[in-house]
Amino acid sequence: MRLSDLCFFYHSGSKAHRVVDVVTVVKEWNEDGGGVVDVKVVGEMRRPMDLKEMKGDVGLRGFALFRQLRLSVVPVSEDVWERICGLGGGFEGDGQDDQV
Template identity: 70%
Template sequence: MKLSDLCCFYHSGAKACRVIRVFTIVREWYLEKGDDGVVDVKVVGEMRKPMDLKEMNGEEGLKGFALFR
């Protein structure tokens, strides 16, 4: 992930698995003691309507998105 990339936070709790927030990368990948590597993120905003994978897979603008392969 590169600086300023946008990413989604996918909540995978017991009640519902949905994308609920959008983040931007504020620091690119680096090694953190005891971890394989991390990126630092900042919240851009909440999803107007949280979406699950089935809903996203049906969106025309997301056709071919690597997440669904």
């Protein structure tokens, strides 16, 4: 993860598994700092994307998240990013609000 990358923030608690926010990397991974990446919320998904719904979408077949749910970080290709944002109606701060 690199500075300014956009990332999905995914809830994986016992009650819900879903993409809820988009965040940006504000501080890159650093071994000296305990190996953490600092992120800042960019905006909420207009419609949170539930894991079950994403798994049922043919356009998301093969997404790494479906194989290893416990990973804290999985790569998201550009086509998967666009598909999830499209299904979820985008996210606050994506510029779509300005097009009304």
